[in-house]
Amino acid sequence: xxxxxxxxxxxxxxxxxxxxxxxxxxxxxxxxxxxxxxxxxxxxxxxxxxxxxxxxxxxxxxxxxxxxxxxxxxxxxxxxxxxxxxxxxxxxxxxxxxxxxxxxxxxxxxx
Amino acid sequence: xxxxxxxxxxxxxxxxxxxxxxxxxxxxxxxxxxxxxxxxxxxxxxxxxxxxxxxxxxxxxxxxxxxxxxxxxxxxxxxxxxxxxxxxxxxxxxxxxxxxxxxxxxxxxxxx
Numbered sequence: 001x002x003x004x005x006x007x008x009x010x011x012x013x014x015x016x017x018x019x020x021x022x023x024x025x026x027x028x029x030x031x032x033x034x035x036x037x038x039x040x041x042x043x044x045x046x047x048x049x050x051x052x053x054x055x056x057x058x059x060x061x062x063x064x065x066x067x068x069x070x071x072x073x074x075x076x077x078x079x080x081x082x083x084x085x086x087x088x089x090x091x092x093x094x095x096x097x098x099x100x101x102x103x104x105x106x107x108x109x110x111x
Numbered sequence: 112x113x114x115x116x117x118x119x120x121x122x123x124x125x126x127x128x129x130x131x132x133x134x135x136x137x138x139x140x141x142x143x144x145x146x147x148x149x150x151x152x153x154x155x156x157x158x159x160x161x162x163x164x165x166x167x168x169x170x171x172x173x174x175x176x177x178x179x180x181x182x183x184x185x186x187x188x189x190x191x192x193x194x195x196x197x198x199x200x201x202x203x204x205x206x207x208x209x210x211x212x213x214x215x216x217x218x219x220x221x222x223x
Contacts, residue, residue, distance in 0.1 A: 004153075031209055032209045032210070034211065041199075042216070042217075043201055043214035043215060043216050043217050044154065044201075044214050045214070046211055046212075046213070049211065087153065087154075089212075091208075091209035092209055098156060098159065098208060098209075099208075099209065099212060101153040101154050102153060103152060103153045104151075104153060
């Protein structure tokens, strides 16, 4: 089992749609969780941290389910500019106690 | 204002010719990382420095070395690049090991 696993997609959705991604992690002792966004041929950029109680930032909502060891990202009212790869990042998931990146989920929002 | 700077943005080298990539930061972060990212794959951690303490990932080839002469700068040396080393190399920084990482724009390496 991969340490941090994501559906690679692509998710093709129309503008205005709601889309959700899940990410599973292998170590129940993991301590920190993030969603990063990466545009084609650019560096990853922090989208949002994920807190135990769940958190929202505008159209984006992140949830953590420790019992089932997954985090989720919900995007409402998708915009063309949301097209990117979304990377799930989990901290404290491995022996080195570093952040581990998932392979990313590609989202394409179409007009 | 750029916070994590990488130079050069594009690097072309010949098979077997040593190459050095550089990274600098203005965040005064304790931790600096080097990642390798190939197309459609997750960033792969090569090594990191916590202050001056160097930490190598177990599967990082010996061909890859790093130096951190001071808090602000970190270098990636590839001693004998092979065709398989062509990738995007990302530098990142963070205050602590499990905290948010901030990435530089990356250096895209091409090996001929």
